[in-house]
Amino acid sequence: xxxxxxxxxxxxxxxxxxxxxxxxxxxxxxxxxxxxxxxxxxxxxxxxxxxxxxxxxxxxxxxxxxxxxxxxxxxxxxxxxxxxxxxxxxxxxxxxxxxxxxxxxxxxxxxxxxxxxxxxxxxxxxxxxxxxxxxxxxxxxxxxxxxxxxxxxxxxxxxxxxxxxxxxxxxxxxxxxxxxxxxxxxxxxxxxxxxxxxxxxxxxxxxxxxxxx
Numbered sequence: 771x772x773x774x775x776x777x778x779x780x781x782x783x784x785x786x787x788x789x790x791x792x793x794x795x796x797x798x799x800x801x802x803x804x805x806x807x808x809x810x811x812x813x814x815x816x817x818x819x820x821x822x823x824x825x826x827x828x829x830x831x832x833x834x835x836x837x838x839x840x841x842x843x844x845x846x847x848x849x850x851x852x853x854x855x856x857x858x859x860x861x862x863x864x865x866x867x868x869x870x871x872x873x874x875x876x877x878x879x880x881x882x883x884x885x886x887x888x889x890x891x892x893x894x895x896x897x898x899x900x901x902x903x904x905x906x907x908x909x910x911x912x913x914x915x916x917x918x919x920x921x922x923x924x925x926x927x928x929x930x931x932x933x934x935x936x937x938x939x940x941x942x943x944x945x946x947x948x949x950x951x952x953x954x955x956x957x958x959x960x961x962x963x964x965x966x967x968x969x970x971x972x973x974x975x976x977x978x979x980x981x982x983x
Contacts, residue, residue, distance in 0.1 A: 772948065772980045773924045775862060776915055778933035779872035779879050781955045783859075783973075784849040784886055787815065793847035794826060797840045802830050816906070816937060818899045819875045841878075851886040858973040859892050867922060869895040869915050871931065873905055895919075907937040909944025916945070930980060932973075939967045950979045 780786035791811050798804035804827065814825040820833040827836050862868060872879055876898030883890045890896065895918045904910035916926055930948035931938065934955040939962070942949035951969035953959040962969035970979050 771928060772866065772930050772983060773928040774867040774869065774919050774922075774930070775976070775980070776869045776871050776912070776929060776931045776947075778931070778935075778938050779870050779874055779882065781934045782932060782938075782952055783855050783870075783888075784851050784882055786849055786882075787956060789847050789849060793840065793843050796846070797836075797843045798827060800843070801839045802827065804828070804830065816873055816935065818873055818905045819878075820899075822873075844878075844881075848885045849882045851888065852973065854972050854974045855886070856888060858976060859888060862976070863892050867894045867919065867924060869893055869897065869918075871897045871912060871915050873899045875899055876901065906935075907940035907944065909941050909946070911941055912945045912947065916947075930983065932976065936961065936965060936967075939965060948980075948983050950976065950983075 777783055791808055794811055795806050798806045806826065811826055814822050816822070817825065820837065823836045823840065824833045859868070870879055870893055876896055879896055879898055880890045895915055897915050899905065901914050902911050916929065919929060926945065926947050930950055931942040932950050932952065933939065934952050935957060939949050939951060949967060951962045951967050952973065953962055953969040954971055959969055968979060970976065
């Protein structure tokens with residue numbers, strides 16, 4: 771029986787990739803006179819946040835300076851929730867322990883939640899990239915969250931991770947926790963089917979999917 775649901779953040783709960791690509795390109799042009807392409811950004815997207823920014827910006831500056839300048843641009847490029855996100859979280863809260871495990875920073879996750887009208891306190895645990903030395907697809911990325919849940923007497927076979935990518939699936943599989951993918955965001959249903967990963971088209975289907983695990 772599933773007792774805890776851990777979510778990826780970017781492109782699972784909120785629409786991120788398209789919006790943030792534009793923010794990255796704006797930052798690069800404004801502060802470093804760099805013209806970045808979607809293809810170049812995609813090569814590094816999803817890596818641990820500080821590493822990702824260094825690679826995207828071709829090590830033109832320190833990660834601290836790049837991130838500070840990127841954050842100054844972000845208010846112009848707010849996240850948008852998927853239409854079903856808010857209702858889904860409200861429905862799940864109370865029936866399950868909820869958490870977020872993301873390669874984004876905890877600060878950006880919390881600000882992103884607030885920006886789209888989601889109270890971060892709806893989640894029992896929020897794990898950003900800085901809370902683990904491991905990162906997806908390494909299953910050890912879940913260790914801080916699983917330790918938190920273990921203290922609530924929730925074992926890993928009672929946990930499901932909800933994500934949008936094959937790295938999300940690989941990490942969950944490696945950690946021996948359940949997985950449900952959301953297709954049509956960054957990859958197709960066929961991509962999930964190829965690795966025999968259960969997937970849904972909308973977060974509204976998550977309860978039915980969990981009941982079938």
